[in-house]
Structure formats: C-alpha cells, structure tokens
Amino acid sequence: MEILQDTLALPRLVKPKADPFETLIVTIISQNTADTNTERAFEALSKHFEITPQTLAGAQLSEIEDCLHVAGLYHSKAKAIQSVSKITIEKFKGSLASVLSKPLDEARKMLMALPGVGPKTADVVLLFSANLPTIPVDTHVNRVSKRLHLAPADGDYEAVRLSLQSIFKPKDYLAVHLLLIAHGRKFCKASCPHCHECPVYDYCPSNFLGDKA
Numbered sequence: 001m002e003i004l005q006d007t008l009a010l011p012r013l014v015k016p017k018a019d020p021f022e023t024l025i026v027t028i029i030s031q032n033t034a035d036t037n038t039e040r041a042f043e044a045l046s047k048h049f050e051i052t053p054q055t056l057a058g059a060q061l062s063e064i065e066d067c068l069h070v071a072g073l074y075h076s077k078a079k080a081i082q083s084v085s086k087i088t089i090e091k092f093k094g095s096l097a098s099v100l101s102k103p104l105d106e107a108r109k110m111l112m113a114l115p116g117v118g119p120k121t122a123d124v125v126l127l128f129s130a131n132l133p134t135i136p137v138d139t140h141v142n143r144v145s146k147r148l149h150l151a152p153a154d155g156d157y158e159a160v161r162l163s164l165q166s167i168f169k170p171k172d173y174l175a176v177h178l179l180l181i182a183h184g185r186k187f188c189k190a191s192c193p194h195c196h197e198c199p200v201y202d203y204c205p206s207n208f209l210g211d212k213a
Contacts, residue, residue: 020096020129021088022051024111027121028080033071041071053094057085080116087114100130107132119157127177133170135177137161140184147188147206 014026029045030038044067049055056064061078068074068081092098099110104126111122123136135141137160145151151163168176187198201207 014124014128017131018129019051020100020125021053023125023129024084024096024114024117024121025051025056025081027124028077028084028116029068029071031077031116031121032073037071041068041074044068044070053085053088055085056081057089077116083115084117096125096129100126100132104132104134108134119161123161127174131174133165133173135161135164135168135173137164138181139190140188141177141180143190144180144184144188147193147204148200149205 014023014030025045026038026042029041033041045051045064048063048067049059059082061082064078064081065074068077071077088094088096099107101107102110107130108119108122108126111117111125112119120136120138123134126132126134127136137145137157141164142151142157142160145160145164146153146155150167151160155163164176165173183200187194195201195204195207198204198207
C-alpha cells in the first residue's frame with residue numbers, strides 16, 4: 001500500500017495526452033487535496049522549477065516542500081516527487097516513455113513500484129498520458145458506480161475498476177471516468193445527493209432502495 005492515499009478526484013490540470021511525468025507529478029500532488037489547492041501547488045512548483053526529472057531530482061527538498069505547502073502532506077509529497085524523479089533518471093533514462101510502451105499490466109506494476117504511486121495514480125498516468133485501457137477510481141467514481149450498482153457495494157479499488165471495465169468498451173474508458181466524476185460532483189454528492197435533480201433518478205437503483213450512502 002502506498003504511503004500517500006490518492007483518494008480525491010483528478011485536478012483539472014490533468015489532460016489527455018499530457019506529458020506522463022508531468023501527469024505523474026500533478027497526480028501525486030492531488031492526493032488527499034482539493035482541485036484548487038492542487039492547482040495552486042502545481043503552479044507554485046512549475047514557476048519555481050522546470051517540471052522534469054532532472055530538475056526536480058537536483059532540487060532542494062525544502063524548496064519543493066515550500067511550493068507544495070498549500071496542498072497538504074507536503075513533506076511526504078515532496079519526498080515522493082524527488083524520489084520518482086531520481087528513479088526516472090536512474091532506471092528509465094529520464095523518461096517514462098519506456099514504461100508506458102510496456103503491456104498494460106506490466107506498465108501498471110512498474111508505476112506502482114514508484115514511491116508515492118498507488119493504483120489510482122498509476123491508472124491516471126496510463127489512461128491520460130498513454131491512452132491505455134484502464135479506469136482510475138477516485139472517490140466520485142467509487143461512490144457513483146456503487147450507487148448505480150455498476151460495481152459491488154463492498155468492492156475495493158480493483159473490484160470497482162474491473163467491474164466498470166467489464167461493462168464498458170475500452171474506447172469509452174476515458175469518457176466513463178470523466179462522466180462519473182462530473183456526475184458525482186454535480187448530482188451524486190457524498191452527503192447530500194441532489195437526487196431529484198439527477199438526470200438518471202428514474203433509473204437509479206439507490207433511488208428505489210433509499211440507499212444514498
């Protein structure tokens with residue numbers, strides 16, 4: 001299990017086809033952090049440093065921490081960022097391209113072996129930067145998919161991911177991921193879901209069961 005639990009939604013900084021190392025850094029920063037604070041921290045980091053393995057590996061750890069302070073857990077995140085930067089240089093010749101060229105399961109395993117990288121962070125890099133067929137599961141995806149009975153109610157990360165991937169076609173994984181996040185943010189909120197405004201209210205199993213947890 002990774003030290004940093006990546007439990008919140010993707011920040012708006014993560015874009016399809018983005019540089020994989022930058023995607024990795026943004027997603028590490030986003031762990032347990034709201035979008036706005038992730039963006040502020042990444043903006044501070046990118047103003048202070050070039051977002052490359054070479055620059056971040058050689059930076060003063062305290063300076064990285066200062067940039068990440070607003071994102072919380074900045075000691076652990078700064079350490080993870082510097083560690084993955086050094087490993088990217090030492091093991092992968094300064095680029096994650098060789099990792100992302102591997103078969104999905106092998107690439108995923110290699111990413112998850114990096115400090116501070118758990119399944120969600122790995123899946124974000126694989127899906128967004130390499131267009132590989134996986135569905136990252138954040139809190140919104142987890143909650144909405146379970147309320148819609150698209151995944152087992154007691155399922156862990158892998159159970160939810162595999163359930164969703166068995167239902168949808170690989171070409172739709174990115175859209176499914178983004179739509180479930182958007183639905184969770186706007187309607188299917190954690191504590192006060194807007195059920196009567198929800199566009200799938202009439203079809204939602206949790207509506208009829210009264211299950212909003």
